[in-house]
Every structure is written in C-alpha cells, then in structure tokens.
Amino acid sequence: METLVLYVLDMADVFDAYTFSQAWDEMFEAPGMPRRAYERVFQALEHLDPDDLRFRAELVARAFTDRGVTFALGGEERPFPLDLVPRVIAAAEWDVIDRGVRQRVRALEAFLADVYGPQTIIAEGIVPRSVLLTGGGFHRAAHGIDPANGVRVHVAGIDLVRDVDGRFRVLEDNARVPSGVSYVIENRGIMAHAFPGLFAEHRIRPVDDYPARLLAALRAAAPPGVRDPVVVVLTPGVGNSAYFEHALLARQMGVELVEGRDLSCSGNRVRMRTTAGEQPVHVVYRRIDDEYLDPLHFRPESVIGCPGILNAARAGAVTIANAVGCGAADDKLIYTYVPDFIRFYLNEEPVLENVRTYRLDDAERLAWVLDSLDELVLKPVDGAGGKGIVIGPQADEKTLAKLRSTVAAGPRGWIAQVPVALSTSPTFVGDRFAPRHIDLRPFAVNSGDDIWVLPGGLTRVALPEGALVVNSSQGGGSKDTWVLADARRPVARTEDDAEQQAPPPSVVREAVADRQAGPGLAESAYQLQQ
Amino acid sequence: MLSRIAESLFWLGRYVERADDTARVLDAVMHRLLDDPGTDEEAACRTLFAVLGVPVPDSDEGGCDAQTVLSALGFDAGNPSSVAGAWQAAHDNARGVREVISTESWECLNATRLALPAQRRQARRVGPHAYLRYVRERAALFSGLADSTMSRDDGWLFLTLGQSLERVDMTARLLSVKVLASPYAPDWATLLRAAGADEPYRRTEGWDSDPQSAARFLVLEPLFPRSIMHALATAERCLAELAGTLAAGSSSRRSGRSQTQVLVPSARRTIGRMRTVLEYLDADTLVAQLPQVLKDLQEACLLASRQIADRYFQYGTPVVWLRGRDS
Numbered sequence: 029m030e031t032l033v034l035y036v037l038d039m040a041d042v043f044d045a046y047t048f049s050q051a052w053d054e055m056f057e058a059p060g061m062p063r064r065a066y067e068r069v070f071q072a073l074e075h076l077d078p079d080d081l082r083f084r085a086e087l088v089a090r091a092f093t094d095r096g097v098t099f100a101l102g103g104e105e106r107p108f109p110l111d112l113v114p115r116v117i118a119a120a121e122w123d124v125i126d127r128g129v130r131q132r133v134r135a136l137e138a139f140l141a142d143v144y145g146p147q148t149i150i151a152e153g154i155v156p157r158s159v160l161l162t163g164g165g166f167h168r169a170a171h172g173i174d175p176a177n178g179v180r181v182h183v184a185g186i187d188l189v190r191d192v193d194g195r196f197r198v199l200e201d202n203a204r205v206p207s208g209v210s211y212v213i214e215n216r217g218i219m220a221h222a223f224p225g226l227f228a229e230h231r232i233r234p235v236d237d238y239p240a241r242l243l244a245a246l247r248a249a250a251p252p253g254v255r256d257p258v259v260v261v262l263t264p265g266v267g268n269s270a271y272f273e274h275a276l277l278a279r280q281m282g283v284e285l286v287e288g289r290d291l292s293c294s295g296n297r298v299r300m301r302t303t304a305g306e307q308p309v310h311v312v313y314r315r316i317d318d319e320y321l322d323p324l325h326f327r328p329e330s331v332i333g334c335p336g337i338l339n340a341a342r343a344g345a346v347t348i349a350n351a352v353g354c355g356a357a358d359d360k361l362i363y364t365y366v367p368d369f370i371r372f373y374l375n376e377e378p379v380l381e382n383v384r385t386y387r388l389d390d391a392e393r394l395a396w397v398l399d400s401l402d403e404l405v406l407k408p409v410d411g412a413g414g415k416g417i418v419i420g421p422q423a424d425e426k427t428l429a430k431l432r433s434t435v436a437a438g439p440r441g442w443i444a445q446v447p448v449a450l451s452t453s454p455t456f457v458g459d460r461f462a463p464r465h466i467d468l469r470p471f472a473v474n475s476g477d478d479i480w481v482l483p484g485g486l487t488r489v490a491l492p493e494g495a496l497v498v499n500s501s502q503g504g505g506s507k508d509t510w511v512l513a514d515a516r517r518p519v520a521r522t523e524d525d526a527e528q529q530a531p532p533p534s535v536v537r538e539a540v541a542d543r544q545a546g547p548g549l550a551e552s553a554y555q556l557q558q
Numbered sequence: 559m560l561s562r563i564a565e566s567l568f569w570l571g572r573y574v575e576r577a578d579d580t581a582r583v584l585d586a587v588m589h590r591l592l593d594d595p596g597t598d599e600e601a602a603c604r605t606l607f608a609v610l611g612v613p614v615p616d617s618d619e620g621g622c623d624a625q626t627v628l629s630a631l632g633f634d635a636g637n638p639s640s641v642a643g644a645w646q647a648a649h650d651n652a653r654g655v656r657e658v659i660s661t662e663s664w665e666c667l668n669a670t671r672l673a674l675p676a677q678r679r680q681a682r683r684v685g686p687h688a689y690l691r692y693v694r695e696r697a698a699l700f701s702g703l704a705d706s707t708m709s710r711d712d713g714w715l716f717l718t719l720g721q722s723l724e725r726v727d728m729t730a731r732l733l734s735v736k737v738l739a740s741p742y743a744p745d746w747a748t749l750l751r752a753a754g755a756d757e758p759y760r761r762t763e764g765w766d767s768d769p770q771s772a773a774r775f776l777v778l779e780p781l782f783p784r785s786i787m788h789a790l791a792t793a794e795r796c797l798a799e800l801a802g803t804l805a806a807g808s809s810s811r812r813s814g815r816s817q818t819q820v821l822v823p824s825a826r827r828t829i830g831r832m833r834t835v836l837e838y839l840d841a842d843t844l845v846a847q848l849p850q851v852l853k854d855l856q857e858a859c860l861l862a863s864r865q866i867a868d869r870y871f872q873y874g875t876p877v878v879w880l881r882g883r884d885s
Contacts, residue, residue: 094669095661096653266653275656285657290560303564303712303800303870 042081042460043074051449052194053463054115065118065512068229073113078459084222085112085456091218097210097272109505110215112222112456115466115487116230119514122483125196125470128380129186130479131370133472136203136357138373139366140180143356144171154372155365159389162440163362164410165204165355167318169325173342173351177249177476180351182313183242184472185209185486188380190451197383197448199467201366203358204350205315208486209238209471210273213280215508216484231513233483238471239280241482245475246281246311249347257310259283260300262291264316264332274315288316293336296343311347312337318352360409360443361387384446388439397444398436401428405445406435419496421447450496453507455489465490466507483511559712563658565871566651567713570659571720573638573648574667578697579728580610580641581690583735584632586752588686590744591624602742603627609734612639628686633678641693642674660707663700670696712803715796719866722793727859729753729786730852733776737848746772753784770845777844777851778836786855790833793862797826800870825865832858 048059055066062070073081092098092107117125142149143160150157160166185206187199216235220227243259250257263274265287278285290300291309299306312334314321320330322338340346356362364385367378386404388394397404401420408416418431435442452463470485487507490496531539587606591597603622607614607630614622615630630640637643649671652664670693681689701721708714732752736743743749746769750756759767759775759782779785832855844851 093672094665096664096668261657266650271653272656278657279661283657284560284563286560287562290562301561301872303559303561304803 042076042078043070043454045460045462046454047463049449049452049463050192051463051465052190052192052451054190054451054453054466055113056454065116065121069114069116069226072223072226072229073461081112081456082459088112088218088222091221092214095214097214108211109491110211110218111489111505111507113454113461113507114219114226115453115468115507115509117509117511119512121196122511124379125188125468126481126483128196128198128378129184129470129472129481131374131376131379132186132198132201132366133181133184133474133479135366135369135373136181136184136201137179137474139362139369140203140351140354140357141178142373144173144180144353149369149372152372154368155362156389159361159365159440160356163356163359165318165353165357165359167325167353167355169338170351170353173353174344175249175351176251176344176347179245179249179349179474179476181354181357182245182249182349182351182474183209184474185469186380186472188468188470189383189448190468191383192449194451196380196468198363198366198380199383199448200360200363201358202469203354205317206469206471207270207273207315208469208488209482210270210276211506212471212482212484212486212509213238213276215506219508230510231515232510233513235482235484238473238482239277241473241475241480242277242313243281243283245473245480246313246347246349248475248477249349250310251344251347254310258308259311259313260286260309262286262288262312262314262316262334264288264320268315270315277313288330288332288334291334291337293334293340296336296340296345298334298337298340298346309346311349313349318355321348321352360407361440364443383448386444388435388442388444394436394439398432401431401435403447405447406431407443407445408441409443410441419447422494422496447496450490453487453489455491455505455507457491462493464493465496468509484509559658559716561871563655564712564716565867566655567658567716568720568866568871570648570651570655571717571722572724573644573651574697574700575721575724576639576728577641577644577648577693579725579732580631580639580644581693581697582752582754583610583728583732584627584641585687585690586732586744586748587627587735588624588690589748590742597742599623602739605739605742606631606735609731609738610639612637628681632681632686632689635674641690642678645671645674645693655713658713660703662707663703666696666700666703670700712800715800716870719793719796719800722789722796723859723863725784725789726786726793727856729776729784729789730855730859733773733848734852736773737852750776755782755784758782773845773848774841777848778839778841787833787836790829790836794826794829794833797829797866801826825862825869828858828862828865 043060046056046059048056055062055070057063076084088110089107092110098107139149143166149155150160181203183206185202185208187202188196189199190196212235246259247257250259259281260283261274261278261281263271263285265271268274275285284290284300286300286309291312292299292301292306298309298312300309316332319326321333322335323330323333324335325338326333337346337348338352341348341352363382364387367382370376370378386393386397388397397406401418402423404420406418406420418427420428423431450465450467453466454461455464457464466487466489468485468487471482473480473482487509489505489507491505583606587602591599591602600622603624603626604614606627607622610631612631615626630637632641634640635642635646638647645667649667652659652667656664673692677689677692704714704717708717732749736746736749744752747756750759750772753776755776758779759772762779762782763771763775775782775785777786780787780791782788835854836851839847839851
C-alpha cells in the first residue's frame with residue numbers, strides 16, 4: 029500500500045514544488061489550475077516522470093549539437109538550451125500582438141522615411157533634433173537614399189514582455205539586424221521529434237514558411253527595372269555567433285551566402301565572384317552592422333564589408349536590407365517616443381504600450397532617478413544583448429555607486445525603467461519544473477504591400493533563478509512558441525492549401541498504377557508456415 | 559557558384575576521401591604489424607610516414623612504433639593528413655558552405671566529428687580497428703547522403719572532382735607502401751581488402767591469378783570505382799562538364815580569356831594525359847614500371863590541383879588597406 033502511494037506521489041511531483049510569485053504565470057491561473065490554452069500541455073507533462081523528461085531533454089540537446097546549432101562558451105560548444113515546455117499563445121492573445129507589432133513597424137518605417145527625408149517630426153517639435161543627431165544609429169550617409177519599394181525595415185524584431193496583469197508591453201525595438209529566427213524554425217522541428225503526441229492534439233500555426241516570406245519581401249525590394257532579382261545573404265563569416273542562422277536562411281531561401289570578400293563593387297554595381305566570372309547582385313540581405321558594412325563610409329578598417337556598396341544603394345542599383353541607418357529607430361531613447369510616432373504618423377492609439385520609461389533629459393527627473401537607482405532598471409541606449417543593464421533592486425551598493433557617477437556624467441546615454449516582473453513559465457530544471465522569467469520576440473517581415481508577423485517568435489528564458497535578463501550570452505535558453513489557430517479557421521499555409529479539397533480514396537486509387545513485388549517474400553512466408 | 563564555395567566543396571570532397579583512405583591504409587598496415595611479430599616495426603612505421611608525406615613526430619624515446627603511427631596519422635586532429643585531422647578539415651570546409659550542402663550531409667559530418675574523441679578513447683582500449691572502421695562507415699554515409707541529396711550542379715562536380723583526385727593520390731600511395739617497402743608491407747590480399755577490392759578482384763581475375771595482377775587491378779581496372787583508372791576518368795569527366803557549363807555561363811563576361819584556354823583547361827589536359835599514359839601502358843610490364851608510374855600519378859594530382867585552383871578559385875583575398883606612399 030505504502031509503495032503505491034509513493035509511486036503516485038512520484039508521478040505527480042514534477043509540478044509539485046512549483047512556486048508562485050507576484051509575476052504573471054503563463055501556464056497557471058492558480059496553483060494546480062492551468063489556463064485554457066495550456067490544459068493539454070499540462071495533462072501531457074504531469075504524467076511524465078523525471079527520467080522520461082530528462083531523456084527527452086537530452087534528445088533535444090543532442091539534436092542541436094549534431095546540427096551544429098551551438099554557441100561557444102568558454103571554448104566549449106554548447107547547444108542553445110531549448111526547454112521542454114512550449115509557450116502557448118491563444119488565438120485571441122496573438123491577434124493583439126499581431127496588430128500591435130504591425131502597427132509598431134508601420135510607425136518605425138514612417139519615422140525613418142521622415143528622418144532621412146523631410147524631418148517633419150523635428151519641425152513639429154515631437155522629437156528634439158539633438159536626440160536624433162546624437163543617436164549612434166543615425167547615419168547622415170543614409171540621408172536622401174530612397175528605398176525601391178519604400179521599405180527600410182524589411183525584418184524587425186519587437187521584444188515584448190508581459191506585466192503582472194498579463195498585458196504585453198514593448199520592451200525594445202530591433203530594426204537593424206534582429207537575430208534568432210533560426211531558433212524559432214529549429215525549435216519547432218526538434219520539439220516535434222521530442223513530443224510527437226503533443227503536436228497531434230493542438231492546432232499550431234506553422235513557422236516554416238518564414239524563409240519564403242522573407243525571400244518574397246527581399247525580391248519585392250529589388251531596384252526598379254530588375255525582372256529577376258538576385259538576392260544574397262551577406263554574413264561576416266563562420267566566426268560569427270549567428271553564422272548558423274545566416275546559413276539556414278540562405279539555404280532555405282535558396283540563395284547564395286556571401287562574405288564581403290565574395291563581393292566587388294565598381295561603377296555603382298555590386299557583383300559576386302563566381303567560378304563563371306562576376307555575376308550581378310541586386311538585393312543584399314546583410315547580417316553585418318552598419319559600421320562594418322562599407323569601409324568607404326564607416327569604419328575604414330572593416331574587412332568584412334563591401335567598399336562602395338552604400339554609393340551603389342544611393343544610385344539605386346542595389347538594395348541593402350535592412351537599410352543603412354535603421355538604428356535611428358531602435359535607439360532606446362527613441363523608443364520612448366514611439367507611442368508618439370504612432371499617434372503622429374498613423375493617427376492611431378498604440379495597441380501595445382511601452383514599459384514605463386523615464387528620459388533623463390531634465391535636471392529634476394535626473395536627480396530623482398539618481399536618488400532612486402535601487403528601485404529602477406537603468407539601460408544604456410545603445411546596448412545590445414542585455415549588455416550594461418543594471419537592475420536596481422538586484423544590484424549591490426558598489427555597482428549602484430559606479431552607475432550613479434556614469435549616469436550623472438552622460439545622461440543622454442541612459443534611460444530608466446520601472447522594473448517589470450516579467451511573466452514566468454514552467455521550465456525544466458534539474459528534475460522538476462520551476463518558474464523562470466520569459467520574454468517574446470515576434471519577427472515582422474515587411475514586403476511593402478504587407479507586414480507579416482511570424483506566428484510565434486522567439487521566447488527566451490532566463491535560466492538562473494530570479495534572473496530578469498533573457499539572453500543567450502547571459503545564461504538564457506529558449507522555448508518553442510505555439511500560436512494556436514483560431515478554431516473557426518483551418519490551419520493553412522497558403523490560401524491555395526485552404527481551398528484544396530482532398531479527393532476520396534477511390535479517386536486516388538484510380539489515379540495510380542498497380543504496384544509490383546518481386547520474388548522473395550512468398551518463399552519466406554512458405555518457410556514460416558512450415 | 560561562388561569561387562570560395564567551389565574551393566571549399568573541392569576540399570570537402572578531398573578531405574572526406576582522405577580520412578576514408580588513410581583509415582584504410584592504417585588498417586592494412588596495423589593488421590600486418592600485429593599479424594607478424596617478426597616485422598621491423600620501426601622501419602615499417604617510418605616508411606609509412608614517408609609514403610604519406612608526413613614528418614615523423616619527435617618523441618622523447620626517439621622511437622617510432624605502431625603507437626606513434628596511430629597518434630600522428632590516426633588521432634591527431636591538428637594534422638590534416640591524419641584521419642581525425644582530415645575529418646576536422648572536411649567539417650571546417652563544410653561549415654563555410656552550409657547553405658549548399660544538404661542538412662543531412664552536414665549532420666553526418668558534424669555528428670561524426672563530435673563522436674571521434676569517444677571513438678578514440680575506445681580505440682586505446684580495444685585497438686584501432688573499430689575506430690578506423692567507424693570513420694570508413696561514416697565516410698560512406700556522407701558519400702551516400704551527398705549522392706542522394708545534392709543536385710548534380712557545379713557544386714557536385716567540384717565535390718566529386720576533389721574526391722576523385724584524392725582517391726587517385728591515396729590509391730597510388732597505398733600501392734607505394736607495397737612497392738617501396740615490400741618487406742614490411744601487407745600482403746596483396748590485405749591491400750586489396752583495404753581498398754575494398756578483394757571480392758571484385760576475385761570475380762575478375764579468379765583464384766589462380768598471380769600477385770602482380772592485383773597491382774594491375776588497382777591501377778588499371780576501368781570498372782572498379784576505387785581503381786586509379788576509374789578515379790582519373792571521373793575527375794576528367796567532372797573537369798569536362800565544368801568547362802562546358804562554366805564556358806556557357808560566362809559567354810557574356812568581359813574578361814579577355816582566349817577561347818582555347820576556356821575549352822581546354824590545363825587541369826583537364828594533365829589528368830587526360832595521365833589517363834592516356836595508363837591506358838596505353840603495357841600491362842605485363844606495369845609492375846616493373848610501377849614505382850615511376852605511382853610517382854607520376856602523385857605529381858599529376860598535385861599539378862592538377864594547382865591548375866584547378868588557378869582556373870576556378872580566383873577570388874579576392876580578404877581586403878586590407880594599404881597606406882598611400884605619399885601620406
């Protein structure tokens with residue numbers, strides 16, 4: 029009898045020690061009560077024992093290692109950890125994100141078209157000229173370049189977090205070279221191998237048409253008059269930490285993956301060096317930062333770029349995606365103005381709000397922020413990947429003192445935010461599930477006619493307990509992100525798919541020939557009978 | 559196709575073949591050493607290093623034995639002439655061309671590279687055979703996956719070209735072990751087995767064939783895929799096809815290469831001439847001329863490889879800035 033009880037306890041205990049904090053939990057409404065979207069995931073997981081879960085976790089890690097989806101940490105190759113518990117987003121919730129992200133990208137595009145053109149927003153006094161000009165991402169060299177189809181931000185990644193009330197808020201915008209979409213694609217494939225049963229029970233919107241959408245958007249951005257544009261992906265090379273992603277996108281789009289040394293530029297034409305001589309290039313999806321892209325305009329010592337490419341873009345002979353100078357829109361100080369952009373350019377109210385953020389542009393507020401550092405989050409405006417962020421409530425006195433003097437010396441370089449208790453999600457740690465903070469980066473692809481948001485996006489997990497910075501370079505992992513299909517609509521990749529009706533089996537049978545079998549099987553069946 | 563990618567594919571083909579063939583050579587030689595305790599181990603090992611063109615590593619004892627051979631030619635991941643090193647080099651080349659080789663082929667290369675250290679630890683306990691066999695099997699898996707998942711485009715031709723040239727070179731070196739150092743070399747049966755040729759040989763030549771016909775088989779048999787003749791013919795065909803497609807594709811370009819040079823690239827001439835020499839060779843006296851023939855073959859491979867690089871792998875070296883003279 030006793031053994032039986034123990035056994036039952038053992039079965040249930042993967043969720044037993046799950047603790048709740050003030051933060052919004054993605055899976056549970058209350059202890060033991062999963063939210064509707066998670067019901068089936070919860071049922072499936074609670075019946076698995078720790079050994080089974082560990083086995084699947086190893087399976088997942090192994091799949092990543094074999095594919096070479098790794099990043100180097102201390103000289104060792106490690107897979108980017110994928111957690112076993114998917115993040116599930118119900119159709120109605122996704123609808124808000126989808127509308128909010130598209131709205132945001134439209135506003136950023138409008139802002140960029142404005143600042144690299146007439147600059148009405150400065151004339152109207154909505155953004156001070158000094159804020160724009162002192163931003164590290166604003167490049168005079170990009171002024172007056174008119175993109176072929178009006179698109180500058182071909183790919184955007186808008187980072188979202190969920191506050192204690194369960195509302196999604198924008199944490200930051202990435203309009204330069206947002207990365208991580210390869211994990212979205214890989215995570216889905218690998219989860220399908222580790223939990224085949226779960227997929228059968230859900231109607232999950234697919235993510236694998238991202239490369240096709242991206243290619244279509246890049247081709248749509250080709251210089252005018254080019255009928256069959258040649259698209260390439262420009263990578264810094266195999267040493268880059270996102271090289272895997274560059275190769276995956278090039279492979280799945282079916283285009284060349286080039287390095288700077290494969291390109292040449294003369295007479296404002298960009299060409300690539302091939303075994304059959306030099307071939308023209310029309311659209312460069314570059315995964316190189318502005319500063320390294322063109323040594324003629326930016327860092328002269330860069331050897332990974334293509335000298336002359338910016339002039340070629342200005343002459344309209346090549347399209348650079350994303351356009352040079354998009355950094356003007358995703359500076360963290362500019363971020364505080366984006367809700368105003370939405371009202372000014374689109375005449376709409378923001379669907380997704382910002383996290384409460386303070387600019388340090390007036391002396392009184394600066395003084396207040398410097399006094400309240402232990403209650404605020406301070407972010408450098410040009411930091412990427414969680415670099416330089418100080419979370420006041422978690423920082424020690426020494427860090428705060430140093431921060432105080434740095435911020436006082438250069439307030440333009442910082443913004444202050446009220447800490448958000450990022451939502452938590454059950455994450456497999458050791459041999460049970462524990463709450464860990466997560467965020468979400470949806471990816472938007474702008475083809476000029478339409479902004480498409482990949483249904484899903486990258487959910488990043490801060491693996492250390494209580495940590496609020498979610499980044500692979502700081503002990504982060506990821507989760508497969510499932511956007512559930514609206515029950516009323518079929519899960520269709522394209523409209524063609526939805527319209528096609530499968531013929532009945534009798535018709536299929538008519539449409540195929542008889543199958544043949546050679547000698548062999550009959551004989552062994554005969555032997556078996558004996 | 560980008561020149562950089564063409565070069566990586568060419569070397570990917572070469573390195574996988576080199577890992578495979580080096581494993582075959584080592585397996586045959588180790589078999590012989592273990593089989594016959596009377597062999598002069600030191601001399602046999604030094605000869606092997608010489609044939610494979612690898613300097614004998616310095617050791618504290620100054621000796622050179624089977625362990626030295628295994629460490630340097632089997633397990634040293636830093637030496638591109640060793641089994642593990644060739645595989646590592648194949649992997650590194652593949653990494654730079656991830657978007658043109660199939661995911662399955664890539665996973666085979668990467669998973670094998672990650673599994674080699676464990677295989678090596680096991681080899682230290684149970685002997686090298688399982689390790690060498692593993693590499694051969696994985697090379698076969700790679701070739702099979704590439705064969706069934708890669709389009710027959712220029713990339714495929716460069717991969718196959720690299721593989722064929724390396725096969726010519728390594729089969730020649732396998733034979734050199736026998737020809738130059740007969741007293742320590744494995745017998746013909748072991749050599750044939752190392753090349754996977756023992757059974758086809760028996761079917762073609764029968765049991766009462768003289769040992770020298772084994773050399774003839776490995777060099778001249780046009781139907782056996784690991785023979786030198788077959789590999790030369792494959793390399794020649796790849797070069798011919800490349801010359802065809804690339805000449806057609808480049809008709810519009812402005813560079814002033816003369817027509818004849820495009821039509822008859824010199825690597826094709828080098829390989830073609832070598833094949834013709836073999837075809838018109840007096841088969842009965844092949845064995846007597848074998849040392850010279852093997853040396854010519856290895857030199858032809860070297861020359862052809864250089865000519866291919868000159869013709870197809872011309873791309874910019876990384877850009878560096880030069881300081882102007884008057885600044």
